[in-house]
Amino acid sequence: MHVHCEEGEVAESWLVAAAACLTASCVIDGGMLLRALQLLRKDEALSRLLHDVSVHTSSGGSMYEELPSLTLQEQEEKPRSNLQKLVERARPEFMWLAAGCLALFIRLPFSLALPHFVSETIGALIDKDSDAVRSNITSFIIAAVIDSLLDFWCVFLFGYTQQRLVRSLRIDLFRNLLLQDTSFFDASSSGEISSRLTSDCAEMANDLTWVFRFTIEALVRIGGIAGYMFFRSWRLASLACSIIPIVAVVNRFYSAWMSKNAQMVQEALAEANGVAQEVLSSMRTVFSFANEPRELRRYEKAVQKHFVLNVRQTAISGLYYMGVCTFLMSCCVQSSLLIYGSLLVFNGELEATTLLSFMLYQGQLQEYFSNLLNSFTNLIKSAGAGAKVFELLGRRPRIKRSGLIKLTEVRGKVTLEHVSFCYPSRESLPPALDDVSFQVSPGNIAAIVGPSGAGKSTIFHLLEHLYEPSSGRVCLDDVEVSELEHGWLHRMLALVGQEPVLFSGSIESNILYGYYHRLLEDGGESGEGLQEKKQRIAIARAVIQDPKVLLLDEATSALDSESEALVQEALEHVMERRTVLVIAHRLSTVSRADVILLLNKGRIVEQGTHQELLARPLPPDGGLSYRTLLNRQAKALSDPDALE
Ligand SMILES: Nc1ncnc2c1ncn2[C@@H]1O[C@H](COP(=O)(O)OP(=O)(O)OP(=O)(O)O)[C@@H](O)[C@H]1O
16 A cells, blocks of 8 residues: 555656645745745755655655654553652663762762861861871862862763753653644643643753752762761761651651642642733734733732742741751751760860861761752652653553555545544533535535534544544545554645644745645744735645645635635635535635535535535525525625525
8 A cells, every 4th residue: 555656756756846836836926936946946955855755755655754753652651659750761861970970979088078177177286286287288278179170070960961851851741742632732721731841841850960969969978977977986976867767757748748739839830821821822812802901810810829839838848947957957966966075075085176077077967968858859849840741741642643554546535434523622512523424536626614613624623633533434535544644644635724824934934844844944034924925825835745635724704805816816726636625615616616515513414516405495494504504695795696
């Protein structure tokens, strides 16, 4: 079933490309086209790409082979906590983390030695030993300089690892988002998703790398200081370490609370971002309903929720640091050391300089202990912030994006067989399509008509495989669209919608978007323009791939009559030699269609040619028929003669 062409067919592919350009020339104005053609002909990279495309097509490949393949990263689904998942994310960065740790280890003896040299210098001063004073001060300066130099490497290597982690998290998350089915995007706000992609990923990676740095540094330093302390006086050292079990118990409760709250904070932030995104992307509507104060209140409410949760988190953290770091570690431990140490000095069991070095090391011990606690808090927060990211990373789409089949020859026959469909987000409501069957022969035009909400666009959605039908078959050339390869299907089938979405970038890049399936980042003219211009660009973008089936949502409402005529002219041109399904608004399109499908409440009420449907009697129950629909339209246009 795969595409297979001989060498000579490369030329044919060139012809297709040239024909596509020529078609585009009928659609877009001269200057614009000239530039698109120049771009195709002159730009070396593009020419090569064009050539590659023909070679790929001839060998049964696809343009998609140029891009990284989008496949789900199947992982063994073991139940793991967010904390475990978080730590696992850091595994590929092991080398960088190891380099950071190495810098830490090399630095350690130098920074650990500093209090020792201080206490030794003071001891030598008391003993009035000037040589010892000089050598201890020199040692102190050397150790301090090396310590400072190595600090750069610690900061840089851990910071670098952090950036790598953010990058990989964002790319993996974005990849998985691109693979999700349309119903996922129906149910999620883009603001919320981008919040996950930006702030959640950054927060997770930030916390995680600094956790590594501070945890490792703190553990090593605490170990070193404790070793030194036990070596100098086991009794004082035992007193200094007695605090550890108490802190461990407090931490257990604190971490449980912090993890839950961090999750709530990120959710509240995503909610606020969702509101902002929704409002900012619909500013015209907000403006025309003068709803700015209402939207501001909505945003204020969402931000307030985030604020309250954050303040609560700050207050609990403050209490924790006050209780554990300041009161227990600083006040209780230091005063106990002073009292007990003084007793030992009075009894002649301890040197005063040893007590001094103990007090200095205790300051460091306290600092690193609070770093350890900080890291621990951040790790918990990070796992909380990551909960939603991991949920998204692990989400499997409800429908398989792509089959494997690429047909060798496409005729363009479109068939729907007993198709019923409910949008996943509104399963409790009547189906959008209910047992719909029809067939459009290759090269024919099918006009889909019916009142708003009848299900016309839904037919297009199913043909494009945005959703899968609840029952029945949606086929192109008798093969279900779900079985067809995603990239191939969308080259055979092109949609021109009512409100074309253009990407920022030049006109050429927007047209070529349909060709290369990617944006050329050459900046230039803005993609925004008049509706007519946008429509013509969208048509060019659709036909530049030379699709066999065109799905047209005739846009009349947004265009004035002059622009409408121009767009219509462009459409006439591209409809030739193609199967066309058109959501028809114009009588001229409807009347010349090979088949007209009248839809109402998700069902096909009538089907036939214009003449056949006009010849049918009006339904006795006053239900919807093609004639009543035309009569209604004619009345609306105050043109009672439109029918005749
Ligand atoms: N993404 C969606 N999620 C949930 N329901 C949807 C979605 N899109 C459409 N619907 C619903 O499905 C039904 C059919 O909608 P559809 O857009 O296919 O109608 P239509 O005939 O094209 O209408 P219009 O001419 O107004 O565009 C409607 O009730 C609509 O509200």
